[in-house]
Amino acid sequence: MAEQVTTRRPYVREVPKTHWFLRQPRYLRYMAREVTCVFIGAYAVFMLVAIARLAEGREAYDEFLRELASPAGIAFQLVILVFALYHTISWFNVTPKAMPVQLGESFVPGWIIVAAHYAGWIAVSIIILALAGAF
């Protein structure tokens, strides 16, 4: 056997750049979570449009509210709501990993940290609704 020349030929398995996430359920769940940001972004744009219409005056804003109440408008808001909820829930659920709270030798159970986030969310929602005159 020729021995100065190596017969090694490591084989590299290519990862398909466009459809790698179809290979495993956990990748699909991850992409679903990541895709929610598109919808969060869309809602942010939508909020900007709302503010712009408000600035244009009463009539423009009422027109905007009528568009919101239309079937297309309601469908749009429902879709966004679903993705926003998935976004929020999936991120809340992993917060204990990023912020472990150690008390003595043990760690605060993850569910408490998650629950604290939900509680905070509810509290902030109540405050905003109160400011908006909902109560």
Add this chain to the structure above:
Amino acid sequence: MSERVVELEVLRYNPETDEAPHFQRYSVPCREEWVVLDALNHVKEALDPTLSYRWSCHMAVCGSCGMMINGEPKLACKSFLRDYRGVIRVEPLAHFPIERDLVTVIDDFVAKLARVKPYLIPKEVKPLEAGEYRQTPAELQRYKQFTLCINCMLCYAACPEYGLIPKFIGPAAISLAHRYNQDSRDGGRGERQEEIASAEGVWECSFTGACSEVCPEHVDPAAALQQVKIKSTIDWYLEHTMPWLNK
């Protein structure tokens, strides 16, 4: 002795005889309590001595036998045949080049491990005669889970970032840096930050979380990486708003 015949589909590759990897089927008489590693050992002993793979301890502590089993990164010594039905597909660990059969080239991982300075850089130097550094059980708990990594690389096989962007330093290496950062005796975080708080380091991570899902030792590398991100972010703000503070 044979209580169940298991069909194994094993990915073979010999650079001297094969253009590309190909599957080979083996019918293996197995005992009920066996793991995939036991089946592979039977193949090598009785059916095909040319099969190459790494293994040693058979108790999930040496980290040698990481493989893809039915597409999932697993330790062959802890993959129980009782959990599988039908043909079991065995392939070398994903995201690493194949050297031969189930043996991968792990140079990249070994280099990255060394890069992050995974050794104690003591906060204060103490002579041996002065005895041990004091470390309370609570301080030990702060970093203990991150010491459990057996360097099996299942996390690298699961991580889609590493698969798509090979320059990513990766979960195990960064977790090991974090292990030392969290150790009360250590003062080397600043030195490690240069490597891990970088574009190739923790900022390449998009928190897929696959690494923690596959880790056989429950190290939770995803948690380590997110914790590093938070600390690095705080560092950045402090550095830019209060530069007079020491890191």
Add this chain to the structure above:
Amino acid sequence: METITADVAILGAGGAGLRAAIALAESAPALRIALISKVYPMRSHTCAAEGGAAGVIKADDSLEQHFNDTVGGGDWLCDQDAVDYLVQEAPRELIQLEHWGCPWSREPDGSVAVRPFGGMKKQRTWFAADKSGFHILHTLFQTSLQYPSIQRFDEYYATELLVDDGRCQGLTAIEMRSGQMRHFRSRAVIIAGGGAGRMFPFTTNGAIKTGDGMALAYRAGVPLKDMEFVQYHPTGLPSTGTLLTEACRGEGGVLLNRNGRRFLQDYGMGPETPLGKPVLKTMELGPRDRVSQAFWHEQQKGNMVATQWGDAMLLDMRHLGEKTINERLPLVRDMSISYMGVDPVTDPVPVRPVVHYMMGGIHTDIRAATPLAGLYAAGECACVSINGANRLGSNSLTELLVFGRRAAISAAEHLASGARPGNDAALEARAVEAQARVRELFQRTGGKETIAGLRKEMMHTLEQNAGIYRSGEGLAEACAKLADLRRRYAAIELHDKTNVYNTDLLQALELGSMLDCAEAVTVSALERRESRGAHQRLDFVERDDQGYLKHTLAHYQGSAAPRIDYLDVVITKSQPGVRDYSGDHP
């Protein structure tokens, strides 16, 4: 052939090899160190050690007590000057590990904790949960990464030592990934290649423990010492043979026969101690040889539990409680559940004695030096002798550190003494011959023997005839069998004749190492006509200090059986006495 030059070549990157490399790198940064291992360092079998490492730190403990426990535990076959050195250096080495970051378990006040262990009168076993060896190995490996003078050669399988002019000046090794032979040229070699437990069918040892380092030294003319002393660890899993640490018993676990009786009290280790309150050095905390021997006797009486993998006894840890088990024995719980389907929190775990450790090995002196100039050895592959006829648990991890460092010091002294330069041509010629011997395996055709077949026969005869209890007849049969297997080994043909990562070749070479070591075991055992420590003869049941207070030396004789001679044991302070593990004496 590519030649790689270094000042010191270290063969084996487990606890001892890494410790030696670090010691050299720290004390002499200008030295080039080649750290050669057939596996990546973190795969070394040090990782599987669980219980801990012994070193005196408690106020009520003393070096003298550690010394006495070790010498008595070794049935007075230990070289007492070496044991003195071990117990003296131990605390310093363990603190050094702590300074390097080892996550030792702690007392509430932050000081290092110690636990009870078999055969030890005081608590002196430092531990890191039940993964002490794993943490020690990773601490050493990670620490070694900061020294640029340590150049690693991972997955290189050493085939021969190169000896010329009466000195060891290097070795040949196969780079596994390419199959190419490399000539390592160095002025000193340290062997830290581990034990050879894989020659037995039931063992805690991983696949890599095939005695290659021992065989290399043996074939180069260095005798193997005390090979007949093979330790059975009492608590291995019957299904896989893997280890449940002695710490299970240190924490209070008890051993029961099928009738629920703590049978050790019937074998000189009673009286029965209260459940969950183990008393050091008695009952379940007796030494490993005595506990394994008690199992054998109970088994003969039919008192063991029958499992599908053979007879077993029960290790009962239920009374420890879930909290203690999770905190101090998490790996044990995981392994019992995964591999036996038994949760120690709720049920007793079936266990049986399995081969665990070889007290014997490459003959070295107290400086870790072999009789061959330039060659040193440390760790399980070496026999100083610290462990004598039976090793106490937690002395081995300490031995890796103390003698790993000692070997490095000795190698550095050898280099500093300025040996005359080597003969390049002669060494190159020897390397080429070594390569030819390996290539010859590739060229054989029509092989009648298989690696797996010979290996099975070797394992069978050792299990039958060189187990916990031996007889002259059985040993003679084993010797004849092994001689025959070594002959037949020449008729093995490789199924895989390619070069890239050829594990068929690797297993063939490993089998050769095991056969040579196995023959040393059985011939040494046959010649020792007494019972001492782990070597128990049914035909010579008493210890014979008149005739056998000496070490066995097995000298390689090529295809013939080894020649045996003897070396006196160094006795300084402790005269041979009675090993008393009953609770009646303090």
